[in-house]
Amino acid sequence: MDVLALIVSTTIYSAAPLMLAALGGLFSERSGVVNIGLEGLMVMGAFSVIVTTLTLEAAGGGALSVWIGLLVAAVVGALFSLFHAVASIHFQADQVVSGVALNFLAVGLSVYIINLLYGSGQTAYIENRFYRFNIPGLSDIPVIGPLFFSNVYATSFLAFGLAFLVYYVIYYRPFGLRLRSVGEHPQAADTMGIRVVKMRYIGVMLSGVFAGLGGAVFAATFSGNFSATTITGQGFMALAALIFGKWHPLGVIGATLFFGLAQALGVVGQQLPFLSDVPPVFLLIAPYVLTILALAGFVGRAEGPKALGKPYIKGSR
Amino acid sequence: ACGQGDGSENNAGSEGGGESSDFTAKMVTDVSGIDDKSFNQFSWEGLKAFGEANGLEEGKNYDYVQSSTAQDFEPNLRALTRENTDISWAIGFLMADAVKTVAQQNEDAQLAIIDSVVTDDNGDPLSNVANITFKEHEGSFLVGVAAGLQTETNKVGFIGGVESELIKKFENGFKAGVHAVNPDAEVIVQYAEVFTDPQKGQQLANTMYTTGADVIYHSAGNTGNGLFTEAINRVKNGEQVWAIGVDKDQYEEGVYEGDQSVTLTSMIKRVDTAVQDVTQQTMDGSFPGGEILEYGIEDDGIDYATTGDNLSPEIIESMDDYMQQILDGELEVPKTDDEFNEFAG
Amino acid sequence: MHIAIPLFAILLGLLVGAIVMIITGHNPIEAYGALVAGIFGSSYYFGEMIRTMTPLILGGLAVAFAYRTGLFNIGVEGQLIVGWLASVYVGAAFEAPMAIHLPLSIAAAAVAGALWALVPGILKAKLHVHEVIVSIMMNYIALYTANAIIRTYLLIPGERTESIYPSASLASPFFQSLTEYSRLHYGFLIAVAACLFMWFFLWKTTAGYELRAVGLNANASTYAGMNVSRNIILSMAISGAFAGLAGAAEGLGTFGYMSILSGFTGVGFEGIAVALLGANTALGVFLSAFLFGGLKTGALTMNQQTDVPTELISIVIALIIFFVASSYVVRLMLLKRKKGDK
């Protein structure tokens, strides 16, 4: 039971930051803008939450600091994503190029600023992180309680809640319909009076908000400080999760949980008696191999929004 | 080798010894950067302490150069030797090959390296390189003693970064320390295979604590941050668990609520002392070229931290006792798996 | 005019970098002076810059080549790692006459990279699995597997493999003598040859015509009797071979061995930028690798002589990429205007 609970809770909280970032990618890519810059946006989110929290804590902000930090991360993510938006929407730059540039810029800029602020490439540790807790009452329910309501992070609920909210918005609100139409067939959307450029800006900026949150949750949950190596590859994993989840919010939930589970098994596996003799390298690569097998076995073809990656030029044929 | 070493010393003496303000000592950082809160930073602190002690000018007499990738080591070192720097420091064993190349190409250069021994193709140390290593296993042994005494579950953990000969010293020293005071205790060992993933560190710690460990020591760089995160989480939920820091006093990493910390103690490796020491020797005209300087407890190179008084006086007493045994040469701490197996019998 | 716009973008990038420096209390003239001196100041630096360029060219070609067939090879990093390992393994396992040993070691790298890239290639071609995810996963698998192989079978003190025999080395005494003992090696010639190969293959050969057709319209290619799956697989294999060669440049040229890696080399991700900045053409890749290599090499000296952190160069590089990418639209406009005048 202990081990099962461990695997379940590890799965869930490992999935949370990826889920947020992948949802960000979903907004951008559903509007037709490839976002390979999720990594950079996560870096900015991680940077923002740590700097904000440190500053507020110094001013006596207490436990609230990190939550304000989360908000700041969302805002900074949105602003930072404007680079990508302006280049790829307005200047019709290749969207992959501009996303790559975003990644370079994020690491360079954040570390440069950290250096400037603290005279060091690494910040101090925040005191108020996101901590696990047991939900009173619910955690006492047999079986379910220990699995889902004990040792939980508030941020996990935030991620899941937002994922369902995104699902609702994308599929049930006019905004979602319009956003998707812009990613599928911008010319058609244009003739229907939808402002393609505006929708894409919103899509990209929302990707900044969500990826910023993802990076922030990661930093404030796991590392507690910020340096150039706080975010290393999570953005790319989020991108993979987005494609794995077929650009669908519920798919994203599934994909990130799958990644989380694979990772949890890789880590916990060595402690399991029947796996302890397996050479560690196999457990290390297991999450990645499992993902490939899953893709080849039952997930198969993934097709993105039709207009993904194509700049919209009015009146082009 | 000694003869050659003397030659270069004279050379250095004529340049640096005569007028102290001409003496130059510079270091090349590893890719983790000058402010990694770890050995790059300590090395720099050692160099600064040296400079301040001698009234030298930062930037001119002593300075550092950052490396962004492993490819930068060699050009950075070469750049320093080309400026006729009196002692060029290479921080970290990863730079061993770069040091070798540069040292062989420029026999007048004087280099020093941390955590490695640079040899020529015959396995003999190069005469113009000073090799500084540490007896991390001894320090790890001491914190192992603390862990073995502190544990109530008779289960402790060790999280390694990327498995290597160096990190093995930490692991085996720690295991030996636990074994020495608590032969019944089990030590769970797991390597993250990455130095930069705090999430993985947290997951490893979570697993170890869940399966019963209550004290965990790490030697995993940034990955180790996750250990403190996890320990804090557990302590906040009313559990009694401990983390042990590495390389420096990691008390701060474990702080929760005011000034309480989950950091039981830390294994301290005084890179700064070593750097300051050797640089001073060089300035004084006795560059230890070709020598292997192994800093241990007796040279103030290895220590443990007591910040926050989390260690009980009894444990400290026991640690000091073992420290004395090591100093007296009564106790040989194992470094490798084989040595540990022999030690544990 | 073709060259004017990227140059303009570079200037703009440097200008913004200068503004950042001024705001943060650094002297841009001094810094850029050191930067330039760190590239052109001595033949040593210049040699080091070209050496830095070498894997970037090959990594960039790998990305660009796949892109031409409509594939996004984000797995260059992994392919480079296995190529590096294979080249060092062959280079260190036995000694043989150079005429055999060196080509064999290089070929091992190319083959290893190609095989690694075949996994996403085949899955894409046969099962329509998105190559982006598979290649990301293959990167991690390469990293951990290579480390495990080194640790289990090839380890010597210093956390690395044996050094390769001189008969497998790309090290060039000639280049070294020209460049005051920089580590410039013959791998650079391989990179140049690879550029020529890519250009020639894509534009002059029948197979290249097919690859481009498949990349632009798979349906029409099927209609025209081309085997789309085979072309996808071929394209990934060649792309992976380029990446593997980048590994050989590291293993047989720069280092002469392979260390246990504590993380990715970064060449793969920089390769994406190099390729796209170079508009996926051979010449473009060469020039943008030159830009990257120059800035990265010069940044070391800049950081050493002034106190400007190397991160500033990351910022400048990012800005240059933005400006170059965005300037395509300017170029288009200029082109159209010109044509309109006629």
Place this chain on the structure above:
Amino acid sequence: MEYVIEMNGIRKEFPGIVANDNVNLRLKKGEIHALLGENGAGKSTLMNILFGLYQPEQGEIKVRGEKVAITSPNVAGKLGIGMVHQHFMLVDSFTVTENIILGMEPTKGGRINKKKASKEIAALSAQYGLAVDPDALVKDISVGMQQRIEILKTLYRGADILIFDEPTAVLTPQEIKELMDIMKKLTEEGKSIILITHKLKEIKQICDVCTVIRRGRGIGTVEVASATTAELAEMMVGREVNFHVQKTPAVPKDTVLEVKNLYVKDGRGVEMVQQLDLTIRAGEIVGLAGIEGNGQSELIAAIAGLLPVEKGEIRLNGQNVADLSPRKVTEAGVGHIPEDRHKLGLVLDFSVQENMVLQTYYQAPYSRNGLLNAEAIKAKAKELVADYDVRTPSVETAARALSGGNQQKAIIAREVDRSPDLLIAAQPTRGLDVGAIETIHERLVKERDKGRAVLLMSLELDEILSVSDRIAVIHKGQIVDIVEADQTNEKELGLLMAGGSREKGVEASELE
């Protein structure tokens, strides 16, 4: 009577080309106004200007007497202008309802109110006789149905000036008839319509006036009733046009294609061709007539090697080519002018010259020892461009930049030039102007006369009747009958296509 639309002196340039030059168009309320012109004459451009997609360089637009600047489709929409585009503007993965309400979604509590939307759409469809399934996905429905959605979209937005850009090019004869009825109904309800079409018959049928443009210039406007189709054609092309395909009776020789008991499934696994037999001989043109979706596309795809054969034989000159790869089929002597030119026929981002060797690039003289021969390719492309009157600035121009008609001509040039034993021409003249159609028909007959076998698939019975020697009627995946072209008529074919038998068909024609 006052004009609802006045476009005066409109000029629009694209890089290197003047698409509209001093064009005038005046539309009266309740009128159906034809816009006629060759491919690339600038019709779509003019309408896109009216719809706000392009801005004119010169000229003025008045809507209901007031001068306006139509800066975006939004503005056009507010002015009551709606457009059904030449290439449909529909989101494939959306439902019919979603496509219609997009941008004007009815909501309830912030959520899209599907019920209300469905109700409104049902009401509209009933009013104009536009039956649609509101919950179907657009990618699953027929082209005719998609067009209805386009119309519903404009009506849903309250448009009363409707622009139809070549709406009939992609429709079946039955659907065309329905569309005509719908248009009439629309004008009865007080709407005004501009109709672009290349089919003069349609203009004669339902249009009141016709404006003609040639190479971007306005030629003039005529009352349809007072002009013959020949006159209209001449106005548009600038020369006399021959509507009758000139040909001598066929002299069929050996069998070239023999299809026996063929079964084919489409991409989704539905069996579209069943138990089909068909024979074509050298020196004859066999027309394949059928209502869209009766297996003709699958039959052609199977012959060309693009769809696997479930069962049965396809023999070419006696050799079984069933399940050979497309390459092998081509080499065995099949040429294929595909139905979907953008998807299959061209690599749009390749240059014209690269497209001209799409089937032969690997053969001498275009390829030697695996290397391309640039000179040979260029020479061939120049020859084809000249011979088939493909209008392109140069052979290095990207195919994407050509007008649809010229893209089609390029494909035909490529396929016909190889003079394959069997030439499959699927809808070869869809969307082409009468001048271009004339040329293409001549080419097909010429191939026949050279002793080649030709399979002509077309939804236009006119074309089938005038070009073919024999006509095979396909229904539900089977050839239900084969008739001599000069012994049948549209009516009989229509009945056969609908599944009737020949006897009844003949009776029906005798009743006339």
